[in-house]
Amino acid sequence: xxxxxxxxxxxxxxxxxxxxxxxxxxxxxxxxxxxxxxxxxxxxxxxxxxxxxxxxxxxxxxxxxxxxxxxxxxxxxxxxxxxxxxxxxxxxxxxxxxxxxxxxxxxxxxxxxxxxxxxxxxxxxxxxxxxxxxxxxxxxxxxxxxxxxxxxxxxxxxxxxxxxxxxxxxxxxxxxxxxxxxxxxxxxxxxxxxxxxxxxxxxxxxxxxxxx
Amino acid sequence: xxxxxxxxxxxxxxxxxxxxxxxxxxxxxxxxxxxxxxxxxxxxxxxxxxxxxxxxxxxxxxxxxxxxxxxxxxxxxxxxxxxxxxxxxxxxxxxxxxxxxxxxxxxxxxxxxxxxxxxxxxxxxxxxxxxxxxxxxxxxxxxxxxxxxxxxxxxxxxxxxxxxxxxxxxxxxxxxx
Numbered sequence: 001x002x003x004x005x006x007x008x009x010x011x012x013x014x015x016x017x018x019x020x021x022x023x024x025x026x027x028x029x030x031x032x033x034x035x036x037x038x039x040x041x042x043x044x045x046x047x048x049x050x051x052x053x054x055x056x057x058x059x060x061x062x063x064x065x066x067x068x069x070x071x072x073x074x075x076x077x078x079x080x081x082x083x084x085x086x087x088x089x090x091x092x093x094x095x096x097x098x099x100x101x102x103x104x105x106x107x108x109x110x111x112x113x114x115x116x117x118x119x120x121x122x123x124x125x126x127x128x129x130x131x132x133x134x135x136x137x138x139x140x141x142x143x144x145x146x147x148x149x150x151x152x153x154x155x156x157x158x159x160x161x162x163x164x165x166x167x168x169x170x171x172x173x174x175x176x177x178x179x180x181x182x183x184x185x186x187x188x189x190x191x192x193x194x195x196x197x198x199x200x201x202x203x204x205x206x207x208x209x210x211x212x
Numbered sequence: 213x214x215x216x217x218x219x220x221x222x223x224x225x226x227x228x229x230x231x232x233x234x235x236x237x238x239x240x241x242x243x244x245x246x247x248x249x250x251x252x253x254x255x256x257x258x259x260x261x262x263x264x265x266x267x268x269x270x271x272x273x274x275x276x277x278x279x280x281x282x283x284x285x286x287x288x289x290x291x292x293x294x295x296x297x298x299x300x301x302x303x304x305x306x307x308x309x310x311x312x313x314x315x316x317x318x319x320x321x322x323x324x325x326x327x328x329x330x331x332x333x334x335x336x337x338x339x340x341x342x343x344x345x346x347x348x349x350x351x352x353x354x355x356x357x358x359x360x361x362x363x364x365x366x367x368x369x370x371x372x373x374x375x376x377x378x379x380x381x382x383x384x385x386x387x388x389x
Contacts, residue, residue: 073285077316098370147316147341151283155350161246164369166351167287 037195051200056193057101057108058186062093064203065169067176073152078145086139087149090127091172091180091202095154098165101188109159110186117172119180127171128156176205243376245357245366254279254358255346259336262319262326267334270362272309276386277358278374280312281338281349284325288371289353293329298375300333308383313338315352359386 037055042048043063050063067088074084099108117124125131129150136146154168174180182197258268269277280296282289293312300310310333314322322335338344347356348367357366365386372379 144316151315151352152285158350160369163244166369168351
């Protein structure tokens with residue numbers, strides 16, 4: 001009996017000694033160490049979905065943009081209605097890419113031309129600024145509208161020092177509602193890293209009508 | 213010799229300390245300016261402000277100039293405008309100038325923007341994006357610090373807290389060199 005009591009006391013003491021560490025790890029492990037680098041969720045205020053990667057010095061987030069948001073944005077920047085509609089139906093996301101490495105001199109680079117979009121049984125490239133130029137040329141988009149468009153997109157290639165980042169739109173050339181996987185790559189400190197978002201959903205083309 | 217009982221606590225403290233120092237480092241980055249290699253001369257420009265007054269960069273020689281490329285639709289650009297205004301209030305009498313170049317938008321759009329984000333420093337219009345294309349900029353916001361000799365000495369991509377005390381000292385130091 002005495003032996004059992006001592007054993008229990010030892011166990012209590014053992015766990016008591018580790019309590020601060022266990023408490024700390026209980027909070028941190030799921031978020032930072034063992035947790036998946038990919039998070040996805042819904043923005044409560046808008047109902048729009050997002051996909052986020054955080055790891056190896058990079059924070060990368062795709063957030064859906066409703067086609068109507070994109071139409072309104074570019075109509076206000078000199079797009080003809082047909083051009084705004086054409087763009088809005090090409091699977092547009094609001095995008096953030098950030099160097100979150102705090103080490104001095106830890107530069108990070110990416111090139112959207114190297115990223116791969118897997119959808120509908122094929123692999124394709126993203127629609128970058130450079131690819132859109134040919135499309136707008138063929139559609140005779142006004143010069144002012146082209147300027148607004150180009151600077152609204154995430155840069156095709158970028159080099160970030162610590163804490164540097166850009167916001168911008170990314171386009172994937174897919175119909176509203178299409179699902180795709182995205183393989184993305186970046187370089188940091190001479191090493192190439194990659195990540196994957198699975199089941200990313202191009203926002204549906206919903207037209208919300210005001211109540212009568 | 214550290215006792216067995218103390219080890220877990222020390223481990224926990226070490227982890228916590230590491231997290232706090234990382235957070236501190238992240239906070240510091242909000243005020244970090246990255247040096248531009250070889251300090252090339254900044255391309256000159258002549259752009260109108262909202263009143264039609266032409267601002268030529270070369271006419272600011274002898275002063276430190278912060279050149280910010282931005283647009284009203286760009287969330288981080290909007291985010292850093294208030295701290296730029298606070299920095300301007302502290303620096304305007306010290307020969308340190310802020311020129312914020314809007315890319316591709318007209319006066320009406322910027323005027324509407326300034327109702328929500330009132331700023332006193334010059335907002336310049338690069339309507340046809342000719343100026344931004346001559347500068348090493350790929351995305352917005354991008355900001356350069358130009359020294360009194362007209363050279364690009366610092367660059368940032370994304371927002372900074374422009375009224376951060378350490379950042380302001382870095383700007384003032386350019387005058388003292």
